[in-house]
Amino acid sequence: MSVMFWKATDAEKATGGKSLAPWQANRAEIDSRAIKGGEIFFALKGENVDGHKYVKSALEKGASAAVVSEIPKGLERAPLLVVDDVEKALWDLAHFNRARARGKLIGITGSVGKTGTKEALKLLLSAQGTTYATEGNYNNHLGVPLSLCRFDPASDFGIFEMGMNHANEIRPLTKLVQPHAIIITNVEAVHLEFFNSVAEIADAKSEIMEGLLPEGIAILPADSAHKDRLLAHAKKSGVKMITLFGASPDADFGLMEIQEKNDGQEITANIRGTKLSYFMPFIGRHIALNSLAVLAGIEALEANIQKAALTYKQYTPAEGRGSSYYIDWEGIRFTLIDDSYNASPASMRASFAVLKSKAKNGRTIAALGEMRELGKDSVQFHKDLADGLKDIDLVLTAAGNMQHLNAALSPAQRGPHLEKAEDLLPALKSVLKTGDTLLVKGSHGSHIYKIAEKLKTYALSPARSAS
Ligand SMILES: Nc1ncnc2c1ncn2[C@@H]1O[C@H](COP(=O)(O)OP(=O)(O)OP(=O)(O)O)[C@@H](O)[C@H]1O
Numbered sequence: 001m002s003v004m005f006w007k008a009t010d011a012e013k014a015t016g017g018k019s020l021a022p023w024q025a026n027r028a029e030i031d032s033r034a035i036k037g038g039e040i041f042f043a044l045k046g047e048n049v050d051g052h053k054y055v056k057s058a059l060e061k062g063a064s065a066a067v068v069s070e071i072p073k074g075l076e077r078a079p080l081l082v083v084d085d086v087e088k089a090l091w092d093l094a095h096f097n098r099a100r101a102r103g104k105l106i107g108i109t110g111s112v113g114k115t116g117t118k119e120a121l122k123l124l125l126s127a128q129g130t131t132y133a134t135e136g137n138y139n140n141h142l143g144v145p146l147s148l149c150r151f152d153p154a155s156d157f158g159i160f161e162m163g164m165n166h167a168n169e170i171r172p173l174t175k176l177v178q179p180h181a182i183i184i185t186n187v188e189a190v191h192l193e194f195f196n197s198v199a200e201i202a203d204a205k206s207e208i209m210e211g212l213l214p215e216g217i218a219i220l221p222a223d224s225a226h227k228d229r230l231l232a233h234a235k236k237s238g239v240k241m242i243t244l245f246g247a248s249p250d251a252d253f254g255l256m257e258i259q260e261k262n263d264g265q266e267i268t269a270n271i272r273g274t275k276l277s278y279f280m281p282f283i284g285r286h287i288a289l290n291s292l293a294v295l296a297g298i299e300a301l302e303a304n305i306q307k308a309a310l311t312y313k314q315y316t317p318a319e320g321r322g323s324s325y326y327i328d329w330e331g332i333r334f335t336l337i338d339d340s341y342n343a344s345p346a347s348m349r350a351s352f353a354v355l356k357s358k359a360k361n362g363r364t365i366a367a368l369g370e371m372r373e374l375g376k377d378s379v380q381f382h383k384d385l386a387d388g389l390k391d392i393d394l395v396l397t398a399a400g401n402m403q404h405l406n407a408a409l410s411p412a413q414r415g416p417h418l419e420k421a422e423d424l425l426p427a428l429k430s431v432l433k434t435g436d437t438l439l440v441k442g443s444h445g446s447h448i449y450k451i452a453e454k455l456k457t458y459a460l461s462p463a464r465s466a467s
């Protein structure tokens with residue numbers, strides 16, 4: 001049982017609010033359905049729902065306290081912290097917790113690979129000290145302060161993912177977190193809806209450097225087409241220490257070689273002139289590149305790089321980000337690569353490469369759902385994928401702009417296009433053969449994940465990842 005690091009008196013001090021009764025807590029939550037016990041529940045007012053409606057049930061389910069701006073009827077003596085503005089109180093508590101934290105904090109942003117990088121860092125740092133990392137994908141203006149409120153200030157390490165769809169979103173998040181180090185994983189055409197160009201995305205990602213502590217370290221992608229822009233921002237933000245990672249010769253954490261073996265890959269890195277090799281039970285050049293950023297993060301937080309590299313052998317990706325499964329679908333035995341959590345041009349290309357490597361001798365099949373949030377050039381981004389699919393034997397597509405990719409495929413590899421991802425299932429049943437490798441990928445909104453979910457019900461028992 002972890003220490004109750006939140007007390008009513010501290011929360012009053014942090015927010016200027018008033019507690020109706022004493023309480024203590026060691027978690028924070030904004031979704032009453034997720035209450036398990038011991039939380040501060042923030043009764044936020046959303047567009048459709050008002051959290052105040054759920055205060056009673058949150059307390060009944062075991063929440064230690066609730067932060068409210070109005071006292072719900074019948075709860076006049078309950079452990080409620082009454083404030084003017086609940087969202088502001090969430091930020092105030094996060095700020096208070098940050099100020100008393102004694103460990104080292106790292107912030108992560110980037111177009112793709114934030115969650116994967118965060119999970120890897122969590123695995124590696126947990127072997128060296130008490131570690132907290134953003135849970136799930138809580139990376140926005142509610143998720144980041146919530147994560148900071150969940151962070152036990154006695155922890156050795158804290159890892160915070162920061163995401164954005166617009167300019168000026170990351171700045172307040174990083175200023176709240178005040179990290180000792182930051183990572184920008186990469187800058188790509190993702191979440192492009194509210195930007196005119198990828199260069200503008202580089203600017204927005206660079207905001208993360210504005211919250212770095214004065215001696216903080218910025219870990220930046222050496223291979224990025226926007227590297228110079230990122231470096232210019234670093235200079236403008238007064239960043240004194242920069243670590244570059246990637247395959248480019250100027251990388252401080254450089255990729256030398258990747259060797260596939262035993263359902264995984266052995267990576268050889270050049271770390272400031274010293275060779276370091278390590279194994280991860282997962283393949284993909286993109287993950288190898290991310291691992292260099294992770295090791296640079298380990299160095300920046302003054303943890304042990306050699307030990308961390310050894311821990312990489314325990315790495316498994318988060319759900320829907322490329323794990324593979326052996327499937328027996330009523331007699332058809334094939335390998336499924338489930339990368340159905342989300343998709344963008346960069347992550348699609350990374351997955352096509354994994355599909356190709358993994359299939360070895362069998363056929364390669366891709367079932368692809370639409371990529372969302374790509375803005376005005378979305379049709380072109382879909383068409384352009386055809387080039388990366390040249391070596392793939394068969395491609396089935398679903399939803400929205402995927403029809404444009406379908407039209408751009410070569411006739412030999414073109415499978416059906418269906419408006420609803422769910423309808424791909426019978427089409428897949430008729431084309432799949434034993435020995436095939438199937439990639440399932442698309443944005444969440446394309447519903448392609450439902451195909452992966454269904455196929456995984458046929459995973460050989462016990463369901464096991466093949467990588
Ligand atoms: N360096 C990379 N280059 C290309 N694709 C990558 C890279 N790193 C991860 N990916 C792929 O991007 C997809 C999303 O990964 P992940 O969830 O880690 O990203 P994220 O940045 O957290 O996304 P979100 O914006 O949804 O929070 C996965 O398919 C993953 O395999």
Ligand SMILES: [Mg+2]
Binds near residue numbers: 114115
């Ligand atoms: Mg994420």
